[in-house]
Amino acid sequence: MTDAQQFGDALRDGAGPRSGVLERVTLIMDCLGEAPGHLVLEDVAAITGLARSTTFRLLRKLSDLGWVSHDVEGYVLGPRLAYRGVLSDFDGLRAAASPVLAELAAATGFVAHLGIMHRGFVDYVDRTGTGAQSSVPTRIGTRIFAPESTSGMAILAWMDPEEVDAAIEHAGVNRTGSREELHRELAAVRRRGGLAYRDGSRHASGVSSVGAAIIGPGGPVGAVSVAHRGAIPEQVTGPLVLRAAEAIGTGLGNGTGNGTRSLPR
Structure with missing residues (x-):
């Protein structure tokens, strides 16, 4: 049958x-x-x-x-x-990101994710890693409220404040922190050149993560991140994640991978 x-x-x-x-x-x-x-x-x-x-x-x-x-x-x-559903529109992005994610996972030993943002949430459309996979409770299709993930924060950091507010309101989720606190956190991401960091020791899951947005000609089209149950050395891992995001942008035909937009001030 x-x-x-x-x-x-x-x-x-x-x-x-x-x-x-x-x-x-x-x-x-x-x-x-x-x-x-x-x-x-x-x-x-x-x-x-x-x-x-x-x-x-x-x-x-x-x-x-x-x-x-x-x-x-x-x-x-x-x-x-x-x-086959909503995420099928991002086949080109997944194809460009797949080899880069594999290299990033191998270089860091962490689980590497490809995420897209839709209506204030991040959907993971690809995931790779070896021995570290079982320690990170995510899967392809996992959906997370954007401010609660490094992929989401990295994407939001490239958006103007009004765009951020609209995305959060569209999601309809009651966030623990204030809107002002969110914008301060996004300002910190921008000061790090677009790198979002989550310290697992401050969360019950114990999962740390580092993420950076993938930039197209008109702005962010997704994000790449690595995750690990335990500490992540930000100074070592951060540049690798940023370079991976830029490489994926380049693979999409965006020249240097930085697109035409700059991080909002």
């Missing part, structure tokens, strides 16, 4: 006419697509207004077919969408 046939069977397994089941699946997929991270079953049922039993049955079928991923933290959009 093909995947399409299996998915059709999954839809027919629900109660009511097929259109009703399609609407329920759409509600669930939209719910997960807008979420900043994992949602547990009760969250999905509450947000969609569906019965808990219906929500569980559809989530299980979607998970079996790869449209949804499920782990101990809850449910997120699955690998099929990471490759």
Whole structure:
């Protein structure tokens, strides 16, 4: 049986006419697509207004077919969408970044990520590393509120304050710190030449990260970052991350990789 046939069977397994089941699946997929991270079953049922039993049955079928991923933290959009859905528009960026990410991971021994920003969130569209992978709880398709990741902070640092505010408001997430604090943190990123740093010792996960934006002719098109559970030597790793971001920009045909924009003052 093909995947399409299996998915059709999954839809027919629900109660009511097929259109009703399609609407329920759409509600669930939209719910997960807008979420900043994992949602547990009760969250999905509450947000969609569906019965808990219906929500569980559809989530299980979607998970079996790869449209949804499920782990101990809850449910997120699955690998099929990471490759065939929203992120498919960034195939060129992934192709240019892939060899650079591999070199960066090998040079640092850390997990290297390629991220894009969409509606105030960073989506990881590529990830590479060897022995360090298991220590960093990210995957392709992971979505993080932009100010809570070095990739997001690196991208936001290239945006004007009004653009930053609009992106944060669009995300609709209640941030712990104030807007003024965020802009001070972004100013620090700019003073480091666009390098964002996260000290894992200050966070429960213990994961440290360094990120830099990939710049196209009109501004940032994504970001590259490395992550490691433990300390990262910023003075050694930072320049490697910056050079990787510039190399990816160059691979996209942007000349020096710096584009035509400069960091806002």
